[in-house]
Amino acid sequence: MTSYDPEIIKELESQRPKIPVGLLSRQEKDRLLERGFLGLYRWYVAKSQASRNWNPDKDFDWRKFRKDHSPEMNTILEGFFAVEQYVPDYVTKLLQVIRKSHGRSHFHIRWGSEEEKHADLWFNSVLFSEYRSPKWLDEYMGQLRGQEWHLPWDDPMHMIFYTVFQERATQVNYLNTAVIARGQSTNPTYANDADPVLVQVCAKIAADEAAHYNFFLEGARLFLYYYPAESLQAMSDIIRHFAMPAGNVIPNYDVFSEVVYKAGIYGPREHSKDVVQKALENLGVSGRKALEAGIKRSRLVPDENGNLRETATFDGIDFPAIEQKVRRIYRVIEGHEKEVGFADIDPTIFVPNY
Ligand SMILES: [Fe+2]
Numbered sequence: 001m002t003s004y005d006p007e008i009i010k011e012l013e014s015q016r017p018k019i020p021v022g023l024l025s026r027q028e029k030d031r032l033l034e035r036g037f038l039g040l041y042r043w044y045v046a047k048s049q050a051s052r053n054w055n056p057d058k059d060f061d062w063r064k065f066r067k068d069h070s071p072e073m074n075t076i077l078e079g080f081f082a083v084e085q086y087v088p089d090y091v092t093k094l095l096q097v098i099r100k101s102h103g104r105s106h107f108h109i110r111w112g113s114e115e116e117k118h119a120d121l122w123f124n125s126v127l128f129s130e131y132r133s134p135k136w137l138d139e140y141m142g143q144l145r146g147q148e149w150h151l152p153w154d155d156p157m158h159m160i161f162y163t164v165f166q167e168r169a170t171q172v173n174y175l176n177t178a179v180i181a182r183g184q185s186t187n188p189t190y191a192n193d194a195d196p197v198l199v200q201v202c203a204k205i206a207a208d209e210a211a212h213y214n215f216f217l218e219g220a221r222l223f224l225y226y227y228p229a230e231s232l233q234a235m236s237d238i239i240r241h242f243a244m245p246a247g248n249v250i251p252n253y254d255v256f257s258e259v260v261y262k263a264g265i266y267g268p269r270e271h272s273k274d275v276v277q278k279a280l281e282n283l284g285v286s287g288r289k290a291l292e293a294g295i296k297r298s299r300l301v302p303d304e305n306g307n308l309r310e311t312a313t314f315d316g317i318d319f320p321a322i323e324q325k326v327r328r329i330y331r332v333i334e335g336h337e338k339e340v341g342f343a344d345i346d347p348t349i350f351v352p353n354y
């Protein structure tokens, strides 16, 4: 029997590369991703039910919603209503792609139930603003639902990165609308749009979008950690071709996007600084240049069995930080699994990718 000196083991451990060298098989990585998503999903649902279980009808004093908002603010409310109206498509289309994954598909249904509340929250805002008649609203909804939203990408990896950027963009939209609703906009068009009910609406919905963003961020990190080269490519594709959901199927979307741009809610500046830069930073990538450079340097090299292995030096991409964050979420999952008892029978265990 061989005995190992703990000091030598420590020394060897410290010399192991801190970037992924692709020693795990794809099958094993897919299994780890699946387990990670299941753990994430279970933890998310417990937290979501305990902290964000609000109701779009009863948690707001709708009779007090202002009925004299500026026409521009009404255009914004109608635009948000329209975007959230495609929730049946947002749920069903991606569900078809990820249906085999327990964690990811069940999360998606839960996510859909939260997005469904957003659609009703904006419905109530438009209805109680009384800017339009209930008949108009009914017809507009029919017009919207006459169109179908289609997936911008049809594979699970691209879609995890798409949802990261999309959820963050949605959150930024609602946070900046809250600034107007608090009466803090410097834009004179919105000088008379302060509305305490709208402040509450924006706060509730922005908190949900933040939770969605965080979930997708954790999921995206798992992909990035186990499949770095492919993930960087997917991320780059998303950034290059990103468009807000349903923008191409909503009638008069251009009018809405011009209004939100002029209102300082969302435009190229917010997109680049508050969405792309922020998400890249959260994912351990120091910027778009680093992302493109990382893609160029990463190569997929076949191993002795013909499997593609990743060899890469990713300057500007902080893998130790990514691993630290992945380990952190595994500790969170572990806490949930210990509490419930999963940990005694079948715990989710972190496996390093080097
Ligand atoms: Fe939403």
Ligand SMILES: [Fe+2]
Binding pocket: 115, 167, 170, 208, 209, 212
């Ligand atoms: Fe969302």
